[in-house]
Amino acid sequence: MIGSMNAIEVNNLTKHFDDFTAVDHLDFEVKNGEIFGFLGPNGAGKTTTVRMLTGIIKPDLGQVSIMGLDIRQDPIKAKQIMGVVPELSNAYTELTAWNNLQFMAELYGVPKKDGRQRAEELLGKFDLYERKDHKVRTFSKGMKQKLIIAMSLMNDPEILFLDEPTSGLDVMSARLIKDMLLELNKEGKTIFLTTHYMEEANQLCSRVAIINHGKIAAIDAPEKLKMRIGGLEWVEVSFDMPVDASDFSDLSGVIDVRMSGDKLRLYTNEPGRTIYQLVDYSLSNDLEIVMLNTLTPTLEDVFIKLTEGME
Amino acid sequence: MIDQLKRACAIAKKDIRIYYLKGPVVIFGILFPVFLFLAFVIGRDLPVDFLIAGLLSMTIFFTSMSITPVIAPTETQTRNLERLAAAPVSITTVLMGDMLASVLFGIGISLVPIIVGMAIGVTVEHPFILAAGIVLAAFCFSAMGLIFSSTPTSMTSTVMMISTMVKFPLVFISGVFIPISELPSWGQVLASASPLTYITDLCRYSFQGTNYYPIWMDIAALVIFLVIFMTAAVKLHEKSLPKRL
Numbered sequence: 001m002i003g004s005m006n007a008i009e010v011n012n013l014t015k016h017f018d019d020f021t022a023v024d025h026l027d028f029e030v031k032n033g034e035i036f037g038f039l040g041p042n043g044a045g046k047t048t049t050v051r052m053l054t055g056i057i058k059p060d061l062g063q064v065s066i067m068g069l070d071i072r073q074d075p076i077k078a079k080q081i082m083g084v085v086p087e088l089s090n091a092y093t094e095l096t097a098w099n100n101l102q103f104m105a106e107l108y109g110v111p112k113k114d115g116r117q118r119a120e121e122l123l124g125k126f127d128l129y130e131r132k133d134h135k136v137r138t139f140s141k142g143m144k145q146k147l148i149i150a151m152s153l154m155n156d157p158e159i160l161f162l163d164e165p166t167s168g169l170d171v172m173s174a175r176l177i178k179d180m181l182l183e184l185n186k187e188g189k190t191i192f193l194t195t196h197y198m199e200e201a202n203q204l205c206s207r208v209a210i211i212n213h214g215k216i217a218a219i220d221a222p223e224k225l226k227m228r229i230g231g232l233e234w235v236e237v238s239f240d241m242p243v244d245a246s247d248f249s250d251l252s253g254v255i256d257v258r259m260s261g262d263k264l265r266l267y268t269n270e271p272g273r274t275i276y277q278l279v280d281y282s283l284s285n286d287l288e289i290v291m292l293n294t295l296t297p298t299l300e301d302v303f304i305k306l307t308e309g310m311e
Numbered sequence: 312m313i314d315q316l317k318r319a320c321a322i323a324k325k326d327i328r329i330y331y332l333k334g335p336v337v338i339f340g341i342l343f344p345v346f347l348f349l350a351f352v353i354g355r356d357l358p359v360d361f362l363i364a365g366l367l368s369m370t371i372f373f374t375s376m377s378i379t380p381v382i383a384p385t386e387t388q389t390r391n392l393e394r395l396a397a398a399p400v401s402i403t404t405v406l407m408g409d410m411l412a413s414v415l416f417g418i419g420i421s422l423v424p425i426i427v428g429m430a431i432g433v434t435v436e437h438p439f440i441l442a443a444g445i446v447l448a449a450f451c452f453s454a455m456g457l458i459f460s461s462t463p464t465s466m467t468s469t470v471m472m473i474s475t476m477v478k479f480p481l482v483f484i485s486g487v488f489i490p491i492s493e494l495p496s497w498g499q500v501l502a503s504a505s506p507l508t509y510i511t512d513l514c515r516y517s518f519q520g521t522n523y524y525p526i527w528m529d530i531a532a533l534v535i536f537l538v539i540f541m542t543a544a545v546k547l548h549e550k551s552l553p554k555r556l
Contacts, residue, residue: 079399086393106321
């Protein structure tokens with residue numbers, strides 16, 4: 001047993017596929033009750049990591065502890081307290097939604113009565129109750145994904161692993177799933193979320209890890225990660241008359257100036273001072289400011305900077 | 312242990328609902344042995360009880376081995392395998408579930424030649440031996456099917472082709488159409504290496520009262536083959552699972 005303070009503890013996790021190192025000595029932990037985002041470009045090692053955390057594949061090296069249970073020594077007990085939504089998983093399309101849920105209940109040893117009650121609750125929550133006796137092959141992609149998430153919740157797991165749960169879904173279905181994840185987190189469940197959508201990670205996660213080439217590039221709260229890449233704040237301004245961008249390059253605190261359509265974007269590490277200088281400029285040149293915005297880096301900027309930096 | 316057995320039953324229930332009427336199961340499990348049997352018996356003057364015993368052993372052989380090779384490649388293709396791999400069940404439990412579905416299919420369909428035989432006047436002289444033999448052989452051949460399904464592919468046809476390449480020759484060396492005693496000595500040696508030989512011998516004993524090997528040897532051989540096949544299947548599936556995700 002590695003420890004039981006955290007929901008997930010990962011030590012020195014490594015996986016090779018022939019000569020290729022997919023996951024390279026990862027160390028991190030996920031705290032009890034947090035939504036932890038796991039981000040990375042395609043081929044970074046996200047799915048391989050999730051598969052090792054959920055006991056689907058065995059690591060070549062390292063340890064994974066789930067609520068204090070070593071996934072290699074106690075795989076059945078560890079899996080019993082997890083819910084898993086794999087990246088490309090599917091429900092059994094020849095079975096009805098109800099039968100899929102009951103199969104999951106039986107697979108996780110949920111008593112029959114509890115299984116029925118839980119299936120009814122989940123079908124209601126995910127707005128699928130009316131379709132419970134319909135075969136899954138007649139479901140839309142969004143309905144299938146909701147059912148897959150409902151299936152992962154049949155055992156009332158303590159930790160939920162979701163690999164790209166909103167990928168390819170329409171806005172409404174994606175929002176429903178995000179709201180559901182927040183609700184589950186409020187109920188005390190730890191959520192390990194792999195996603196490509198930065199905004200989704202920004203909205204949902206208390207901490208995120210960015211993985212690239214099998215290694216952790218950064219791990220922190222989204223806002224702290226944004227603060228790490230200083231100099232990326234910018235002021236966006238638009239005047240009522242065209243201006244020369246070179247007029248602004250000598251302003252104090254301004255690092256770079258770029259034109260973007262009719263807008264001027266000034267990258268600065270002193271946004272307040274830059275705004276004063278822009279107001280002075282407009283007054284002295286008899287120009288009117290049509291629009292002025294201060295923008296901070298997004299998680300996407302952090303992601304691109306960190307993943308590009310490792311190329 | 313009991314918990315895992317219950318979960319294996321849940322997997323078997325799912326398999327029964329999904330796979331019993333799949334095309335490859337009907338073709339390779341039912342139609343193929345029927346036509347193979349007809350091709351060999353039409354025009355030949357053979358005693359009915361000899362034919363029914365042969366048909367029965369061949370039916371158990373083909374039907375019990377028709378479900379298990381279909382499940383793994385299909386679930387690889389439909390992306391259901393990862394869900395099972397993430398569930399709190401061992402590979403042995405998953406394979407036990409698949410095997411159980413296959414066994415029930417094999418036993419169910421094997422009742423057809425028995426009923427047909429009885430309808431045309433064939434009597435079962437040793438019903439308990441026959442029942443034990445059918446159950447044991449169904450487990451043995453289902454486990455054999457699991458070995459084929461460990462091929463890391465999502466193409467059911469690939470697995471069925473490999474299994475047919477093995478099944479077809481076994482039918483000819485196992486005393487189904489020609490009694491083992493009439494085979495040349497090299498044929499008798501080959502026959503002893505086939506699990507189908509022992510259930511055929513048990514069926515002949517049950518219907519005709521004649522047997523080539525002692526009954527205990529037939530049963531022991533089926534048990535040994537079952538243990539070997541199941542052990543090999545678990546090892547092979549453990550190895551091939553990551554390649555199928």
